[in-house]
Amino acid sequence: MKQITNTILMIRPIGFRMNEQTAVNNYFQEDLNLKNVDINKKAQDEFDGFVSTLRGKGVNVIVVEDIMESDTPDSIFPNNWVSFHADGTIGLYPMFAENRRKERREDILNLLETKGFIIEQVVDYTSAEKKEFFLEGTGSIALDRVNKKAYCAISPRADEELFIEFCEDFDYAPIIFNAYQSVENKRVPIYHTNVMMCLAEDFAVICLDTIDDKKEKKNVSRHLKESGKEIITITEEQMHQFAGNMLQVLGKGDEKFLVMSSSAYKSLTSIQLSTIKKYCDIIHSPLDTIETCGGGSARCMMAEVFLPKE
Template sequence: MRQITNSVLMIRPVSFRMNEQTAVNNYYQKVLENVTPETVQFKALQEFDAFVAKLQAVGINVIVVNDRKETDTPDSIFPNNWISFHQNGDIAIYPMFAENRRLERREDIFDILEEKGFVINDIVDYTSAEAEEIYLEGTGSLLLDRVNKKAYCALSPRAEEDLFVEFCEDFEYTPVPFVANQTVDGKRFPIYHTNVMMALAEKFAIICLESIDDKKERKNVLKHLKEDGKEVIAITEAQVNNFAGNMLQVLGSNNTKFLIMSNAAYNSLTKVQMDKIKKYCKIIHSSLDTIEACGGGSARCMMAEVFLPLN
């Protein structure tokens, strides 16, 4: 099994804006005052294209698919929430909290991947859970240690425990559930996605331990990471607010390893944290300021890793 891949699916936005339906429990989203929707879309597109160019320049295989104008999908730029790809040729499709995000799911993307030589064997569809208002938002909710077959999940309104356990049974992962919180106006609320406060790489994990208020849960997460030989790099809640947990390790040309993040995340890291990361891989960072502010997601959310086998 591989933990990291050379191929990522990315969706080029056509009507990106702050999604009012996700803002109810994504406290990282902001309203940009005196900025028109057209300007937001224009800036997001600039950021997206520059980001893709940086990834392609180091040999990462970026499969770019354009969003569709006819569907009102302001968050389509974050495809990792509705789909995940697995090495056995399976695809999982997930139930989404926001109704307008459900329109992001597209079967034509399967055809595009098959045209590029990827093999799809089976589709595991969890979307019927939406009828019961039960959600599990892909690799936003699920942090998969694909080598050690463990799945880490910060439970929230967008990550329901029973469905998480069901996924783990279907895909043969050991579940590691916990609750991660953030402070909003002096109160503690669940962080909406696991991949905002935690990133899992081949040899290390970046995690905001202080967001896991329950000491037993925190201890359990650490135990699993350490027994699998991961170096734990702790980040603060302030760094999480700069998307320092929203990173992804990928392979470039000649199997060179890169950790991908935004400028905001990069600039929030301390020298000690940076040195720890650089022991294992190089860093690529790009300006995603508009996407982060309006979307409440960052670099990792924008990339759906493709682990499917090739013909």
């Protein structure tokens, strides 16, 4: 079982803008005083630059174009609707925002098959949308694939029972906690686990300050340590620069890289950077428009493909 992969699926945006349906509980989103067409153009430029940086390091990036007619402003974040697993299983997930549900596309799964990836079965949780229960893929769930542990911060987009069902289906031990951020002097749930923590092979980058309950904080730390991961803590301020929204990938010759946005990179201290660099090099790319309007960053843009190949 591997924690990291060389193959990443990414969706090139065509109607990217601030999604009014997700803004209700994604406090990372902000309004840019620009026309949607200009926002989309900026997002496309950032996307293309990011893909080219990844490919330059030997990461196998499969790029699929979004469909204009679908009107899916958040399609650039595919890791919320799908996950690909090493046993040939695919997970399909229930999404909080109605306009995000159209991001799920069968043609993308067919495309992967034409590229020689093997799909054995699809585990589909999307019917939970009817009852208004949500679990947004590897946005809601941080997977320690090697140690078979799954971490989840409960929020309007991550239902506890559904998460436990996922863990039973995929054979993971559930580690459940609550993570909060301060918004107008109130502590409110963080919308996705993957903005406050990143699990790499030998380390974890995590904002422990968001876990207000001492027992929960202790439990998360204990599990990370037991799994042999060095804990690199970030502040809430750094989290707001998307320093928790990172992903470790494999490049050319199985070289390991930690991928993040340039704003995340700039927010890190020299000590944090040197700790990461003990384990792997860093790839960063400017994603300012995507982060500001979309409220997501580098990790959200990459759906890891672990499927077996013919």
